[in-house]
Amino acid sequence: MTKNVIDSEFVKARLNENGRIVIPADIRQKMGLKPGDTVLMSFDGEVLKIESHRARIRRVQQSLRQHIPAARALSAELVAERHEEVQQQMEEWLG
Numbered sequence: 001m002t003k004n005v006i007d008s009e010f011v012k013a014r015l016n017e018n019g020r021i022v023i024p025a026d027i028r029q030k031m032g033l034k035p036g037d038t039v040l041m042s043f044d045g046e047v048l049k050i051e052s053h054r055a056r057i058r059r060v061q062q063s064l065r066q067h068i069p070a071a072r073a074l075s076a077e078l079v080a081e082r083h084e085e086v087q088q089q090m091e092e093w094l095g
Helices: 003-007 025-031 053-065 074-094
Strands: 039-044 047-052
Touching: 039 053, 047 053
Parallel strands: none
Antiparallel strands: 039 047
């Protein structure tokens, strides 16, 4: 990684004539970004924030996790509910 990314919280970049900015390779690597990945941008006052889509999903999952007891398995509950629905449908169809 380049010294300016490691030693500083800021990296200087320029907008091109089309208003595009290149995210430096070192930062893309640190963020785990690959060509074709989706990034989310937000504007807060005068600050532009860029976040990978994967990072946003992880952050939302972590914030929701605090509302679900650790012993509860939502995926198992979903599978059980779906099995019950299928059983009810089969009973309706077969009489």
